[in-house]
Amino acid sequence: MIDRTLLALRQIPRILSIAGTDPTGGAGIQADLKSIAANGGYGMAVVSALVAQNTRGVRSVHIPPIAFLREQLNAVSDDVTIDAVKIGMLAQLDVITEVRDWLSRCRPPLVVLDPVMVATSGDRLLDPAAEQALRDLILQVDLVTPNVPELAILLGERPAANWAEALEQGKRLSDSTGATVLVKGGHLNETSCPDALVNTNGRLAQSVVEVALPRIRTTNTHGTGCSLSSAMATVQARTGDWAQSLAEVKDWLQDALAHADELGVGQGNGPIHHFHRLFADSAGTSPIPAGSAAFSSTPTFSSTLWRDVELTRLQIFDLPFITDLGSGTLAEEDFSYYLAQDALYLGTYASVLARASELAPTASAQCFLADSAARCRDVELELHRSWLGQQPEPSEAGPVTTGYLEHLLAAGAAGNYAVLLAALLPCFWLYANVGDRLHAAYLSRTETAAHPYAAWLETYSDEEFAAATKQAIALTDDVAATASNAERAAMRQAFATSARFELDFFDAPRQLVRA
Template sequence: MAPSYPARIPRVLSIAGTDPSGGAGTAADLKSITAAGGYGMSVVTALVAQNTCGVREIHVPPAPFLDRQLRAVSDDVVIDAVKTGMLGTAALIATVSEWLDEHPPQILVVDPVMVATSGDSLLAPDAEQAMITFCSRATVVTPNIEELARLTGSERARDERAALEQARGWAARTGVAVVVKTGHLDSATVTNTWVGPDGICLPVPSTRVSSTSTHGTGCSLASALATRLGSGESPQEALAWSTQWLHEAISHGEALRVGSGHGPVDHSHRARRLQAAGESTPWLGPGAVPPILDSPDQILSALGAALPAAARIEPAVAPAGPWTQALWAAGEPIARNIAESDLVRQLVDGSLPPNAFAFYLAQDSLYLRRYSRALAALSAASTDVVAQVFWARGASSCLTVESALHRGRLGEQEEIGVSPVTSAYTDFLLATTLGEERAVGTAAVLPCYWLYAQTGATLPSVPSDHPYADWLDTYRDPGFVIATQGALEQVERELATASPAVRSAAVRAYLLASRHELEFFDQALRLAAPVPADQHETILEGAL
């Protein structure tokens, strides 16, 4: 099967001003185009001396030089999409318009930089009027709320409904789509809505991020949108991808620690996350776990797991003895990574995209079928009646109670197909429980119990109208906590009586399974493209 690379890499031209601190303008445009899968080019309309604290000075090169930049690119390169940003004078707007008349692109995304979010005008009156006219030649415009008011000749919209009405009227008159962005309105939910000339609205909801790293978000969204449209995606797909990518970029912007004012978003966070997921470095090297384990203390010293008390995450379900206590300490960094993962964060704040949630549910359902076989294998291998019954009940629960929850939400979407991550994890579990010593198998199945129970115990309460409220409640199920306690007792008993060599193999199996759990959590945020909008409704109906 061929890799799922894009059919073609769109060649996208940014026409905008500069930002030497890298957060906005052509710098943000090129980063966004690259992040969205395109090849970025830039034509500079203004040299701006600015940083995260503000603009100090602007130098506008002569319009003829802008024309020469544009023609230098178009004389040599086929351009699939154009995104415009800061066009500071009527002369510059006229120059770009003339060039577009001669070289009309398939996609033109206009970010009409006319009004700051404070309401202050950024253009002289003649340039503002020229920009309003210029917008009518676009494929789609991406104004902020203040700019939408200027564009439509209306008062500033006070709520989303008013903004959508303004956009509908203007789009119908001009034949140009509008992306209505509600980030500057007062609401917990931030929605980007594609409003077409036919009046059809395609909303992409997200959750407001409390962050000071919002510099350049308008530039970044418009550039990513131009790139995805230029690659051939539909408006719904392109806006969904761009909105979700930007949400992640804003969420991690403050970690860049760039500047002392309104910092930039982290344009590369998604790319770095996917790069790390694609690396083939072994999770555990050959000597990571001692080949002979005589005591639990050896696990701590060998794996460097004796963390300061203040830095430890306490297990929500207590270990059953010294061996499981040592396992927790050894695998604690992975538990921390899961607790801080983007998927858990987005589940909690409600911003997890419907396609990602659907994929997660489908993979969890497929996983449980195979996990059930692994638990059944442990039951068959056990010589103790209590252990036999415990693992058999676990296997049965996977196929009845847990799977029923999935089927209620998924319907026909359950047959998405097993992912490489799910396949690798379940193959590991089946190979371990069917082909290794019983103690190794019990250690391998433990993370599915323990790490999910840990996640559930640390989740905050959410309101009943939260899109994933009922699913989050399943993580806190008291019955699952009791089952986790039983699994810990089985592992503790097996490790206490196993040989030192088998214990070593069991510790390796536990750590590898824990890492598989982390990959399983993360995989839903590695999807190449959203699922169609009509499938979103099917998935969410079961979750609401």
């Protein structure tokens, strides 16, 4: 491991990418340069391989003469001070040897290796005879960023079947090489998409630093690995803190994936949208679609939260409970079970709102959250009691209710106001969204029969609740503006977790029947 103690942080770091090409611009050096620029660096490039590929796969690879590779490397390092190096596709043994020798001579202060071995398309991008040389190269780098198949190849093992197995493989690779390993969950079939820095040699504050965000449902992921590794090199050269760098890069990459479908590049797996934030700033518009009770006309942190849970929101409106509630055909026993559980939920939710009021940094936020807690106790719970009538209130919370409340109580106990506010927000925002849509459908009904659930629809679509939702969103944006990158990532995770619980809460009556 090269000594990096002399790493000098720069506001605009100079980053060299050594990698192959992609003529469609989504991966390789083209993606690296976009990623470096998007994350505030100055990008430079040395071509290690010329690749004929597109969004559907690799057609052929041409390796320039090794002497020309050496001339490129020397031309850059003889003239420019390099703050960090990102290494991508090396393809064959003599290329790896040349790059290793250049690293030994030039001793760049920071090196990130993306061990390009297997493309997402399944194409092999490294000569099998060069695999051991690539393993040896890891001894000279600070961070290695393999995907799940590549991590297995580096260890000579079978690919991990789940996140826990992937973390254990990351620990074994770190233990054997001394490098920090960025274990990536993108190839795993799980609801969230975690990434984790792993180092078993004491180079991190903790041996595992994990950041998990909701999985973005898109097929346009071409170049994600290239972009992630070059972004990590860039941000680390600015911050010097791996955990902070991962939080910042993960936040950027999440948005790049969320906006990937807007590009419309290629007929296969298209690229991510590296400059999504620049485009949004230039347009001066919010990426959130219209139709909710509280949207801003300019890009905000809350707009990111709303995009994060797009799939969850769609799933909510597909639930039989919601469609039947809107049409008025929902079985009364299902609605009664839902309200009974909601009554149990609201009592604790009110106490967590009160806890947020205690933590709030301003008098206006304190008053709003305290008033919201009172509304839960006085207005919403009274609606539930009047509906339930003479039925005894339930004494036992169902599993979804219990899980949701444990999530909120844990956020309150942790004492981080920003994260707690994000965890509380879906109960405002998703209810307002559901109430708006169902109430609009109710008003458009042509039949004269009274809607059996009109009181519920009116409570969650009235102007007072809409105003409260807007204020809760505004408070979240205010606190996010001064939060650290790590806090913002935690806020996104807390919001997404609560949103998922909202989905499960609406589906709980049907789950109970099926059980």
